[in-house]
Amino acid sequence: MYWFFCLSPCLQPMTSQHPDDQELLAAFKLASTRERAFTGIIKKYQEKLYWHIRRMVVVHEDADDVLQNLFIKVWKGLDNFREDSQLYTWLYRIATNECLTFLEQQKKRASISLSNEENGLSNQIAAQKNFDGKKAEWKLQLAMQQLPEKQRIVFNLRYYDEMPYEEMSRVLETSEGALKASYHHAVKKIEDYILNH
Amino acid sequence: MNTKQHIQQELKNISPLLSNLQKQQVYTLPAEYFEVLPQQIMDKIWDTEKDSSQTPPGYFETFAGKLLERIKTEDLTAANDTPHWLSALKHQPTYLVPQHYFDAASQRMVTATIEKYDHLLKATAPATPYEIPANYFEQLPAQLLQQVATAKVVKITTAKRLLQWAAAAVVVGIMAGALYYYTQAPAAHATLMTSIEEGIKMNDKQFEEKLSNLTDEEISQYIQQYGNEADVQQITAALANEDEDDNDGDMPMSDEKLMDEIMNVLDNKTISN
Numbered sequence: 038m039y040w041f042f043c044l045s046p047c048l049q050p051m052t053s054q055h056p057d058d059q060e061l062l063a064a065f066k067l068a069s070t071r072e073r074a075f076t077g078i079i080k081k082y083q084e085k086l087y088w089h090i091r092r093m094v095v096v097h098e099d100a101d102d103v104l105q106n107l108f109i110k111v112w113k114g115l116d117n118f119r120e121d122s123q124l125y126t127w128l129y130r131i132a133t134n135e136c137l138t139f140l141e142q143q144k145k146r147a148s149i150s151l152s153n154e155e156n157g158l159s160n161q162i163a164a165q166k167n168f169d170g171k172k173a174e175w176k177l178q179l180a181m182q183q184l185p186e187k188q189r190i191v192f193n194l195r196y197y198d199e200m201p202y203e204e205m206s207r208v209l210e211t212s213e214g215a216l217k218a219s220y221h222h223a224v225k226k227i228e229d230y231i232l233n234h
Numbered sequence: 235m236n237t238k239q240h241i242q243q244e245l246k247n248i249s250p251l252l253s254n255l256q257k258q259q260v261y262t263l264p265a266e267y268f269e270v271l272p273q274q275i276m277d278k279i280w281d282t283e284k285d286s287s288q289t290p291p292g293y294f295e296t297f298a299g300k301l302l303e304r305i306k307t308e309d310l311t312a313a314n315d316t317p318h319w320l321s322a323l324k325h326q327p328t329y330l331v332p333q334h335y336f337d338a339a340s341q342r343m344v345t346a347t348i349e350k351y352d353h354l355l356k357a358t359a360p361a362t363p364y365e366i367p368a369n370y371f372e373q374l375p376a377q378l379l380q381q382v383a384t385a386k387v388v389k390i391t392t393a394k395r396l397l398q399w400a401a402a403a404v405v406v407g408i409m410a411g412a413l414y415y416y417t418q419a420p421a422a423h424a425t426l427m428t429s430i431e432e433g434i435k436m437n438d439k440q441f442e443e444k445l446s447n448l449t450d451e452e453i454s455q456y457i458q459q460y461g462n463e464a465d466v467q468q469i470t471a472a473l474a475n476e477d478e479d480d481n482d483g484d485m486p487m488s489d490e491k492l493m494d495e496i497m498n499v500l501d502n503k504t505i506s507n
Contacts, residue, residue, distance in 0.1 A: 072276065075276070075279075076272045076276060079271065079276075083271055087263075088259070091261055097261070097262075097263050104271075105271075105274065105275050105278055108275045108279075109275070109279055109282060112279050165260070165262075166262050173255055174255070174258045174260050177252075177255065178260055195241060196241075196245070199237060201237050220248075221248055224245065224248045224249045224252055227252060228249040228251050231251065231252075232251070
């Protein structure tokens with residue numbers, strides 16, 4: 038319970054050394070440390086989850102909305118969280134579902150909007166600050182948007198988050214074999230895109 | 235080989251091009267975003283908790299008092315904010331409307347609405363499968379009035395009707411009595427037969443004369459002697475119905491006459507009031 042005392046207002050703020058999930062969850066169960074524990078969970082996972090979301094929805098404001106809603110849902114559902122799975126896995130699963138829901142809603146909005154072209158993710162990438170379509174890193178982002186959503190999630194988790202297939206299987210509730218095949222296809226498609234653009 | 239190395243090797247096997255690409259974060263985000271985010275999220279959580287959480291202790295007990303206090307305060311503030319001369323002006327009418335304008339306003343609105351949408355109502359009226367002669371409804375009131383005006387009015391006084399019913403009862407009684415005596419007393423048969431034959435031979439005029447010669451005493455005597463309770467009730471009910479029918483039948487009045495009578499009644503009422 039070392040971290041818990043570190044969170045006390047009279048002591049120094051938390052460092053980059055985050056407490057482990059079990060301690061955070063135990064503190065969350067106590068009314069007196071509930072808020073502080075949850076702040077600890079946010080601080081521990083916010084960056085990883087943000088970038089996971091941002092690469093999916095592209096625009097910062099959208100990523101911010103999805104991330105904040107995600108943590109509000111986590112606050113409401115954490116009491117029912119079963120500790121037989123990892124908190125990290127559970128958070129990624131929620132984040133992935135939130136992204137897919139958001140993108141689905143965005144598609145519906147775009148289908149009734151007159152400005153479909155402007156709402157496309159590729160166009161939103163092109164509208165980003167410092168965008169340079171000739172640079173490989175931006176080409177990679179554009180290539181990723183050509184992938185089907187679930188393939189894009191698999192690529193993100195493997196390429197950027199370096200998630201083992203075993204863990205990814207728990208997040209996406211898909212077999213490891215299917216995930217390996219999906220990743221393979223995604224990489225090949227991205228390579229083709231970069232070579233041809 | 236650790237996980238990171240394993241993933242890098244896998245990528246190299248699939249796409250050497252991609253494995254040589256340096257991973258860069260191309261997207262930008264606001265400065266200190268991650269520093270302020272936890273507090274923003276907690277604030278949002280408390281907002282949502284407030285929306286759905288229970289009310290503060292004693293909230294409803296003090297709600298009415300607080301509300302009244304606020305209303306008083308706002309009234310006072312409003313009164314203080316309004317200059318005296320402006321408050322006085324509020325109660326003085328600026329615009330005038332014709333007298334009784336609002337009394338008839340609703341009627342005018344209904345009439346105007348009907349006139350406005352009359353063509354729509356007619357256009358959307360459901361078609362009836364039956365046919366009627368052309369201008370049937372236009373001509374119907376005039377035809378009815380004409381029939382009423384030419385109808386024969388027969389006015390019968392109650393006394394005369396009573397007499398008629400009683401006379402009929404007497405005649406029927408005589409006939410029934412004759413039949414009885416004919417079967418029970420053959421000796422009287424000849425006399426009674428004579429009376430019956432005379433009755434049969436009577437024409438309407440003679441019958442009317444006979445009836446008019448009957449006295450009230452004779453009629454009541456007959457009823458007492460031969461009539462039973464059911465007969466009396468039947469006669470009385472028939473007379474009552476006749477009275478009602480006659481009350482209607484006695485008034486084949488034109489609209490003007492009817493209106494005159496109503497106006498007379500109203501005038502008398504007004505005077506008596």
